[in-house]
Amino acid sequence: MSETTRSTRRGPAAVAGLVATASALAVAEAAAVALSRPTSTPLLAVGDTVVDLTPPPVKQFAVDAFGTADKPVLLIGTAVLLALAAALVGAAAGRRRAVGPVGIAAFAAVGLASVLTRPGSGPLDALPTLAGAAACTGVLLWLLGVAAERPQAVDGADSSTGPPPAGFDRRRFALLAGAAAAASAGTGAGARFLTASAPAAGLTPDNAVLPRPGDRAAPLPDGADLELDGLAPFFTPEADFYRIDTALSVPRVDASTWSLRIHGLGTTRERVVTYAELLDHPDLRERDITLACVSNPVGGSYVGNARWIGVPLASLLTESGVRSPADGGPADQLVSRSQDGMTIGTPVADAMDGREAMLAVGMNGRPLPYEHGFPVRMVVPGLYGYVSACKWITEIELTTFEAFDAYWVPRGWSARGPVKTQSRIDTPRDGADLGQGQATVAGVAWAQNTGVDRVEVSVDGGQWTEARLAEEDTADTWRQWVLDWDAEPGEHRIAVRATDRDGHTQPSDQAPPAPDGATGHHTVTVTVA
Ligand SMILES: Nc1nc2c(c(=O)[nH]1)N[C@H]1C(S)=C(S)[C@@H](COP(=O)(O)O)O[C@H]1N2
Numbered sequence: 001m002s003e004t005t006r007s008t009r010r011g012p013a014a015v016a017g018l019v020a021t022a023s024a025l026a027v028a029e030a031a032a033v034a035l036s037r038p039t040s041t042p043l044l045a046v047g048d049t050v051v052d053l054t055p056p057p058v059k060q061f062a063v064d065a066f067g068t069a070d071k072p073v074l075l076i077g078t079a080v081l082l083a084l085a086a087a088l089v090g091a092a093a094g095r096r097r098a099v100g101p102v103g104i105a106a107f108a109a110v111g112l113a114s115v116l117t118r119p120g121s122g123p124l125d126a127l128p129t130l131a132g133a134a135a136c137t138g139v140l141l142w143l144l145g146v147a148a149e150r151p152q153a154v155d156g157a158d159s160s161t162g163p164p165p166a167g168f169d170r171r172r173f174a175l176l177a178g179a180a181a182a183a184s185a186g187t188g189a190g191a192r193f194l195t196a197s198a199p200a201a202g203l204t205p206d207n208a209v210l211p212r213p214g215d216r217a218a219p220l221p222d223g224a225d226l227e228l229d230g231l232a233p234f235f236t237p238e239a240d241f242y243r244i245d246t247a248l249s250v251p252r253v254d255a256s257t258w259s260l261r262i263h264g265l266g267t268t269r270e271r272v273v274t275y276a277e278l279l280d281h282p283d284l285r286e287r288d289i290t291l292a293c294v295s296n297p298v299g300g301s302y303v304g305n306a307r308w309i310g311v312p313l314a315s316l317l318t319e320s321g322v323r324s325p326a327d328g329g330p331a332d333q334l335v336s337r338s339q340d341g342m343t344i345g346t347p348v349a350d351a352m353d354g355r356e357a358m359l360a361v362g363m364n365g366r367p368l369p370y371e372h373g374f375p376v377r378m379v380v381p382g383l384y385g386y387v388s389a390c391k392w393i394t395e396i397e398l399t400t401f402e403a404f405d406a407y408w409v410p411r412g413w414s415a416r417g418p419v420k421t422q423s424r425i426d427t428p429r430d431g432a433d434l435g436q437g438q439a440t441v442a443g444v445a446w447a448q449n450t451g452v453d454r455v456e457v458s459v460d461g462g463q464w465t466e467a468r469l470a471e472e473d474t475a476d477t478w479r480q481w482v483l484d485w486d487a488e489p490g491e492h493r494i495a496v497r498a499t500d501r502d503g504h505t506q507p508s509d510q511a512p513p514a515p516d517g518a519t520g521h522h523t524v525t526v527t528v529a
């Protein structure tokens with residue numbers, strides 16, 4: 001029998017496919033580390049591309065179902081699908097060797113397409129995928145050969161010795177496949193470890209030093225933080241601050257080489273601002289602002305409050321010659337672009353109407369963490385994050401809403417996203433069991449840029465009772481509220497609503513987050529013994 005007709009049984013061939021794929025990922029990972037382009041690994045790039053191509057309802061489902069765990073879920077899902085495909089291609093290649101390289105080439109093409117279309121990518125980013133594909137082909141063909149059926153002797157049979165038994169040397173295959181798998185795991189883990197432990201270059205959140213802004217935030221008024229059990233603290237600790245973005249690997253930007261370009265319609269001169277210039281800016285200031293995500297469901301946790309340090313956006317825009325549309329400026333949209341290719345569209349009018357819109361460098365007294373946009377992000381009180389809060393920002397372009405749709409707009413979200421007045425019950429929790437008698441109902445309410453005027457609570461659809469509001473910090477921050485409730489035995493539904501200083505009371509109509517923010521009253525059901 002000729003070499004070409006030797007085939008490999010399905011089981012071992014599938015194992016060969018899996019091991020080959022593991023070696024491909026490991027080699028790609030190692031190559032990405034060697035090139036110090038950690039985001040050029042095909043798995044991550046494919047994941048990022050999947051994120052960008054995912055239809056909005058699926059994305060919303062992922063956010064609803066998995067919250068901020070949507071990223072690990074996506075990566076695990078991708079890995080499981082890849083493993084299935086690897087086993088199938090391996091099994092098919094067991095019969096016909098050519099299927100292997102062809103299948104690998106198809107997957108490499110998908111990987112290359114993803115890697116090379118990521119923002120900021122260059123031709124070098126193709127190398128990890130190509131190296132991975134080469135390793136995959138080599139390992140697959142080698143293992144298939146090891147596991148190939150030995151040709152059956154058909155002639156000259158000496159029945160006393162008999163033909164060698166059909167099949168292959170299982171032990172040898174298991175040993176070699178196991179060794180290859182272990183080598184892949186070791187290489188992959190080593191590369192991962194090197195990426196994670198490599199000291200980030202230049203200016204990082206750990207070594208950047210922020211000056212003390214001349215214009216400090218006023219001290220938090222007494223009574224602004226009620227410090228009640230179960231109630232969100234007034235300032236959200238970093239570890240609890242929600243994180244929402246499309247980045248599978250958090251960009252690690254070096255602040256010493258970072259710059260922000262401001263240009264476009266109505267600018268009199270293009271500007272490039274450095275980190276040092278921002279820290280030195282005479283208008284550097286500290287402000288308390290509550291940030292909210294448009295995809296926050298009623299009662300959800302995608303809202304957080306921090307003390308930010310930054311430079312007013314209006315100062316930088318004015319220095320670039322930009323005028324608000326209210327003053328005859330031609331641009332009505334400010335498009336921010338980030339290191340990772342996000343685009344976010346903000347009304348120029350909102351950035352320049354006197355509110356504390358800023359390019360933030362600090363969060364709760366420290367440089368921004370990588371996850372929240374180091375070195376610089378935007379924060380605009382009263383606008384949802386997807387239309388204002390660009391993290392890892394690198395560019396601001398003045399344009400019009402007519403001329404450009406930012407990332408989320410073609411994905412079904414409104415081009416404009418002012419924050420809707422909202423309130424939330426933090427304690428008691430939905431489904432809680434309470435004892436009879438005095439109970440504390442408490443939560444937060446927010447109406448950034450306008451201020452919270454009133455919070456009311458209704459039990460079992462009864463009359464609205466005014467809660468006691470905590471002291472206000474600023475109109476841009478959320479406000480805690482509390483109500484003592486005499487809990488009687490039975491099951492009760494507690495609902496809350498806020499009224500802002502424009503006199504707008506939260507409607508009871510339930511609307512989902514898309515396209516421009518959820519509405520409805522947060523309601524919890526409790527059982528009183
Ligand atoms: N570069 C980048 N910036 C981004 C996003 C993103 O996906 N990429 N998401 C935005 C959204 S939708 C929100 S709600 C806020 C969340 O900021 P946080 O993660 O610091 O809470 O960041 C905004 N800025």
Ligand SMILES: [Mo]
Pocket residue numbers: 244292293294295384385386
């Ligand atoms: Mo968001």
